[in-house]
Amino acid sequence: MPKKRFEGEYLLTGLIRCPECGAAMTASRTVNRSKDGKKITRMYYSCGRFRSQGSAVCHANSVRKVEAEQAVTDRIRQAVVNPETLQRVVRSINERRSGRMKPLRDELTAIQTHITSLEDKKRKYLELYEIDNIDRNMFSERLSVLHKELDSELTCTSKLELELRDDQADPVSYEFVCFHMTKFDALLRYSPFQQRKTLLHLIVKNITLDDKRRIEEVELAFSKETQNHFLSGAPSVKSIAEGAFSCSKDNLLLNQVITIVI
Template identity: 50%
Template sequence: MSVISLKRFDGEFRLTWLIRCPQCGAPMVANRTQNRQKDGTKINRLYYSCSNFRNKGSKVCSANSIRKHEAEIYVVDRVKEVIAKPNILKAIVKNINERKKKRIKLLQQQLDHIISKVTELEGRKQIYFDLYEMDGLDKGMFSKRLDDINSELDRLHAQKMELTLELKEDNVEPVSYEVVRLLLDKFDKLLDSSSFDQRKTLMHLIIKQITIKDTRTIDQIEMNFDENTVHHFLTADPSAIHAEGSFAVQMKRRLKGQSISIVI
């Protein structure tokens, strides 16, 4: 098979690398089988199959194939269903905000614990200084204990900085139902109006990953929207600049420096 036909074959698959194997978690890739009927007619069947199985064989994983056409139709239909049924989308947005709230609470508890530990170590450090000045500790012992405390303080300060950044990212206004609805609606409209290559690019831009069940049916579609998403939307559909409530202005303001992740 030539390189050109291989590329064409792979290009037929919009969801390559997006679907995850339910057994090992590896990306699913293009697979094609050919069956011969009793009358001699050949039938090509297209699937997404585990990349580990395709590259390394059955010792590593199984094919866990899922039919190409059914998977791609399901993704598009699921987006349309969520847009068409506000109660579904509202439940999704509510779940996002509840999970976000729980995560913020957990991060804050971890940060408070670290701040408490830092305060305790700083106090212990002062005690050692006082003892040393009163000749209660020899120089060697003083240096060792100080080094141990400073090492632990460095570790805690690094964790504190990391947690503070995570809290800053998460501690933004709750995800808006209307924003998610507009983003999904724009995604859906572009899927309908774009060429095949544009639809594939769009799916790979928006969809983070697709998980499937052991029954080889789609379980969840994880999507992510950020400033790059809005830029792509406007490039693909310049009319969006003047669309519903000025889509461009709303989205750029809402998504500046952050992203919205949803699971449908």
């Protein structure tokens, strides 16, 4: 592991973007002394380009660590339990499911047509072989090629039929999405630092600041990877968060990315 430049728990390193140049903001701090000589450490997120290349390329544009992290986690907590946001998520999931079906059906129809054509060829070769109008070696070679093509197309057919069957299931309900999103809220509240940091880096795509260095937008992306990591495979870490990670395989979210800007 690389050595830390500063001690401290920085949740958002690399996620916040500099409002001036767009570079990722990294951990920084200042150390001062009060009138009575007591050391005071203040922690910030500052422009990574400024820290590595100096004022010729950008400025510090520092934002206080505590305020930034509080603003981001508060927004996420509000978003994952907000009925209007969750309804948008439900609509997005179900629209994507229905939108996927037509191209899948078209592809399945094309493959089935090709399989029929291959079966016809196979039947003709057999007829030619039976009346001794085709060389044995040529027959074996062509039949082998046909079998490989048929096996490949049948495998594709099985996969497409499985996808269609999954997409034709009942629409994802509001209650189902709400159940999963509130588990993210529990994770944000009760998990240890490293687990919360991993969660944020999985679900937060981007954090932008306005011209006054306040949190402007937080872009979230919930995917199968996020769910598998936190709702299936990870153990609970505190009794208060029991159940926050449990999720049966039958209730997994779809294999697609759901993006929310808050």
